[in-house]
Amino acid sequence: MPEGDTIFRAARTLNRALAGKPVVRFDSVFPHLTRVHDDDPITGRTVEEVRAAGKHVLMQFSGDLLLRTHMRMNGSWHIYRPGEAWQRPRRSMRIVIATADFEAVGFDIPVAEMIRGKDLPKHDELRQLGPDLLSDAFDPAEAARRIRARPTDEIADVLLNQRVLAGIGNVYKSEVLFSCGVSPFARVERLTDVQVECLVATARKFLRANVTDHLAAMTTYTGFRRTTRRADPKERLWVYGRAGDPCRTCGTPVSIRPQGRDVRLTYWCETCQPSIS
Ligand SMILES: [Zn+2]
Secondary structure, three states: OOOHHHHHHHHHHHHHHHOOOEOOEEEEOOHHHHHHHHHOOOOOOEEEEEEEEOOEEEEEEOOOEEEEEEOOOOOEEEEEOOOOOOOOOHHHEEEEEEOOOOEEEEEOOOEEEEEEHHHHHHOHHHHOOOOEOOOOOOOHHHHHHHHHOOOOOEHHHHHHOOOOOEOOOHHHHHHHHHHOOOOOOOEHHHOOHHHHHHHHHHHHHHHHHOOOOOOOOOOOOOOOOOOOOOOOHHHOOOOOOOOOOEOOOOOOEOEEEEEOOOOEEEEEOOOOOOOOO
16 A cells, blocks of 8 residues: 555645646546536646645645545556556556646546535545644644554554554554564553654654655656665665564564554564563
């Protein structure tokens, strides 16, 4: 599943390509989107802004209409020049929004809806998002408060909960816990305030580091994350995806276990992240 930094970059790329430009073509396989388009065309509207909210991509059109998409596991947005060959098969196309200069194609996007401006404040999923780790207005104290509000949950599950903190996916979950020396299975009530503060600050640091704007190229999905600060791409993560390999700090083989209601894989070092009993 794409994490918050991937969505943030995708939204930023879409914004650069489309913002301020009128839509010249709209296409979708979703009947609920084409119905809106038939009644009140998307073509002719200006793309005002594309932004990320947690893992949602929000595309604001003139005339007070918003397209919300969520990538879930396999969805992605690509940007093409008109006439450029798509990198995915046509059958994977879900939405096309074209301006005179660019064509934005949403592939395998499972969740898409048009929202009228007046309905936005009532939108459950968006309203319930926790503090967005990539927002300038991020409030660490509110994030800590929301974590503390789930005292009996295991901390790894809490970090994935988008109502607590918006933006962390399964990769950063393991990486952040390792960096703070916190067992993924510790219940929130057993954590110190210093540990909770470390998790919040580190999550924000990692996500922000991966959206720094060193490449202005129109790429929508690099999939490249780095948390170790090492240059070699093979050494870019501490524990995620490294089951059985030696911990980069102490040499203990990295452990792996499915965790939580959604049985997401958790990677951790039993020595550096001792269990709290
Ligand atoms: Zn270790």
